[in-house]
């Protein structure tokens with residue numbers, strides 16, 4: 153069983169897409185472990201995006217992610233990292249397959265609605281900087297036997 157960190161970015165919150173996006177993960181059969189509506193501080197944004205430090209889009213990315221509230225989540229399930237990346241779609245909306253979140257709702261790479269961890273190592277790191285262990289809710293997903 154794998155876990156991932158997903159975050160609806162300020163554009164997704166402002167556009168009223170939290171429910172639409174959450175519902176895609178729920179209908180897929182993934183299990184919600186934690187969720188938090190919050191504002192990201194510059195310090196937290198720097199930790200989260202440390203792998204992109206120095207890239208041309210780094211400073212605008214920090215400004216964007218701290219510009220308004222986000223909806224931070226942890227989800228779990230078999231292959232949850234690859235599955236959620238597939239549902240989210242490619243970084244650039246032009247390359248995202250129809251039916252993915254970014255294809256259906258995003259236009260620009262800079263405003264692509266949602267973040268998803270890209271590896272087990274990054275998932276563990278990102279979950280630990282946004283959530284304390286006590287905030288991760290342990291429960292049995294009773295429908296799990298059918299998905």
Ligand code: RTP
Nearest residue numbers: 209213242243261262263264266267268269270
């Ligand atoms: P994310 O981390 O947000 O889930 O997105 P990703 O894996 O698909 O993309 P990543 O390469 O990790 O880039 C992180 C975010 O930085 C912005 N970006 N802009 N202008 C550009 O070339 C560019 N490249 C990346 C995007 O907002 C991207 O989601």
Ligand code: MG
Nearest residue numbers: 267268269270
């Ligand atoms: Mg990424």
